[in-house]
Amino acid sequence: MIKNTNIVKKANQALVLDSIMKNKKITIEEIMNQTGLSRTTVLSILKDLSEKKLIEKRGRVHQSVGRQPVLYALSRDEYFVIGVDVDVAPIYLNIARLDGKSVYSRQWEVSLNANANELESALIKNIETALSVAKISRKKIIGLGLGLPGIINVNQNRATEISRIRGWKEDNCIAEVLEEKFGFPIYVRNDTHLLGHMEVTSEGENMLYILHRSGIGMAPVINGEVYEGTFGNSGYIGHTRVDSKGKICNCGAKDCLELYCSKRSIEAEYEHASGKTSGYDELISLAEEGDPAAIKIFEHAGHYLGIGISNAMKTYDISNVVLGDLRCDENHVFYQQILLSVKQHMVNVSIKEPTVILSKYTKEMYGLGACQFVLENFFEQPKLHTNIDENGGEWLENESL
Numbered sequence: 001m002i003k004n005t006n007i008v009k010k011a012n013q014a015l016v017l018d019s020i021m022k023n024k025k026i027t028i029e030e031i032m033n034q035t036g037l038s039r040t041t042v043l044s045i046l047k048d049l050s051e052k053k054l055i056e057k058r059g060r061v062h063q064s065v066g067r068q069p070v071l072y073a074l075s076r077d078e079y080f081v082i083g084v085d086v087d088v089a090p091i092y093l094n095i096a097r098l099d100g101k102s103v104y105s106r107q108w109e110v111s112l113n114a115n116a117n118e119l120e121s122a123l124i125k126n127i128e129t130a131l132s133v134a135k136i137s138r139k140k141i142i143g144l145g146l147g148l149p150g151i152i153n154v155n156q157n158r159a160t161e162i163s164r165i166r167g168w169k170e171d172n173c174i175a176e177v178l179e180e181k182f183g184f185p186i187y188v189r190n191d192t193h194l195l196g197h198m199e200v201t202s203e204g205e206n207m208l209y210i211l212h213r214s215g216i217g218m219a220p221v222i223n224g225e226v227y228e229g230t231f232g233n234s235g236y237i238g239h240t241r242v243d244s245k246g247k248i249c250n251c252g253a254k255d256c257l258e259l260y261c262s263k264r265s266i267e268a269e270y271e272h273a274s275g276k277t278s279g280y281d282e283l284i285s286l287a288e289e290g291d292p293a294a295i296k297i298f299e300h301a302g303h304y305l306g307i308g309i310s311n312a313m314k315t316y317d318i319s320n321v322v323l324g325d326l327r328c329d330e331n332h333v334f335y336q337q338i339l340l341s342v343k344q345h346m347v348n349v350s351i352k353e354p355t356v357i358l359s360k361y362t363k364e365m366y367g368l369g370a371c372q373f374v375l376e377n378f379f380e381q382p383k384l385h386t387n388i389d390e391n392g393g394e395w396l397e398n399e400s401l
């Protein structure tokens with residue numbers, strides 16, 4: 001028996017919102033058809049959502065006979081979300097509308113040697129600039145997703161360690177500092193997990209999103225949702241062991257995957273082999289132009305990244321992979337070598353041929369994954385479970401975030 005009518009109301013509201021979000025613009029009749037709710041219920045929910053300024057009327061259906069039904073859509077200018085993707089040194093920021101569309105993007109550099117205080121000041125300054133340039137009041141911001149490349153504790157909304165940022169302390173409370181400053185909620189998450197949110201293309205999808213940067217991260221997407229793990233660190237494959245050469249990683253362990261194939265290690269390998277210092281993007285071009293040292297290094301790196309990816313594919317029984325931030329095309333030796341290595345290491349263990357594709361997102365969109373995360377939280381549908389004891393059962397609402 002459903003005792004709590006509030007839960008039913010929330011569930012119905014979630015159905016209506018879902019139908020508006022999926023259709024972009026929709027009539028009352030269509031909402032009724034899609035949700036199975038009565039006209040009275042739909043009208044009452046639409047009134048409620050309009051009062052909260054979450055939805056608005058946007059035009060009418062043009063038809064030659066009869067009345068022209070009103071179309072409803074998510075509000076365009078009432079609420080926004082901010083997403084920040086910290087890939088030291090570049091930091092990417094996007095502001096998005098309720099429908100997830102980006103209305104503003106910004107990118108800035110911090111010094112490779114930036115310490116925690118410098119990072120914090122740069123974040124504050126650039127968020128202020130973004131709001132001012134985009135002409136959006138902070139009162140209209142629902143929340144900000146902050147992706148950090150470190151060890152996260154989602155229960156405390158903190159990053160307990162970021163090895164790339166000097167002076168980052170276990171009790172660093174960047175979320176509290178930004179919340180105090182701006183007055184909207186801040187969500188600290190793993191950078192790769194946030195980017196993974198924008199790669200989900202269908203409900204129920206299983207996929208591994210691998211982010212190739214100065215470290216290597218992964219977001220396992222299970223049944224269409226990013227699986228965060230107990231503390232928000234699932235998919236920490238950059239620090240899984242792939243060899244026994246005894247190379248020491250900055251995490252303190254030996255032979256971690258990222259020592260063999262991250263952007264930073266590719267740059268270091270090239271410097272070691274040629275005596276020349278080149279950035280990752282330049283090395284991608286050099287390999288395309290036929291530079292033998294660059295080609296060899298990408299072959300080597302691709303081989304190891306393929307091992308890391310296939311280990312994850314076997315662990316999760318997931319055969320679809322999306323590679324983020326590789327910054328090359330499908331003809332590049334790096335991508336080709338990754339593909340080859342994955343196929344070699346998946347022989348006899350996969351039912352379906354593994355697919356490894358390149359993400360279509362470019363750096364102007366890297367903040368959008370965090371925007372997507374904040375929106376998913378905001379529009380989260382009520383999760384219900386039953387509580388059955390000797391007196392019978394009742395529906396309860398799960399406590400969410």
Ligand SMILES: [Zn+2]
Pocket residue numbers: 238239249250251252253256
């Ligand atoms: Zn390591």
